[in-house]
Amino acid sequence: MFNISISIIIFSFTCISFIQIKQCKQLIALANNQINATTFDKFAFFYTKTLVNILAFKSVISQMVLGFIIPETPISIHTIIQITQKKFDFFATCILLTILSIEYFIIFGFHILAAIYSQQIHSVSRYLLKLYSTKLCTTSFDGNIRFQFKVALYIEKIHTFKRYGVHYGGCGLISIVSFGHVSSGQF
Secondary structure, three states: OHHHHHHHHHHHHHHHHHHHHHHHHHHHHHOOOOOOHHHHHHHHHHHHHHHHHHHHHHHHHHHHHHHHHHHHHHHHHHHHHHHHOOOOOHHHHHHHHHHHHHHHHHHHHHHHHHHHHHHHHHOHHHHHHHHHHHHHOOOOOOOOHHHHHHHHHHHHHHOOOOOOOOEOOOOOEOOHHHHHHHHHOOO
């Protein structure tokens, strides 16, 4: 029951966050034709608020996933060793393999979700870079220099080498590639 409640909370928060990011992308994409300081400020406020909520919730998600993986890993390894040594009958082996595969799919699902979070967070930067290159850096733009600097600084904060998302503590960003390295033992 507890796992179902946590899953519902995570799924609900994920849906809300992805809808908010989609709304931010739509706001900046629609405003690409006629961008002004007010529209950009509205986008920056809404996107920053969404990003702060995601980053606050990611620490909770990270701790819950870590709380699931740490005790589960030695138990799974011990069970796999017992299965390979044929300590269980056929029926028990089938049940244990089913449980192990469900646990692996749960871990894989969390990693997919974490990788999608990172991709969604940074998907806005493409719209911002397009905005900056097409509207703000052209000579036909009649806006002020302060607004151009404001947009440039915001792009720099989002479009960074240290990507936002769910991390393995201090070991790096969770992505499908990192999950493949960890699951194959190539730390």
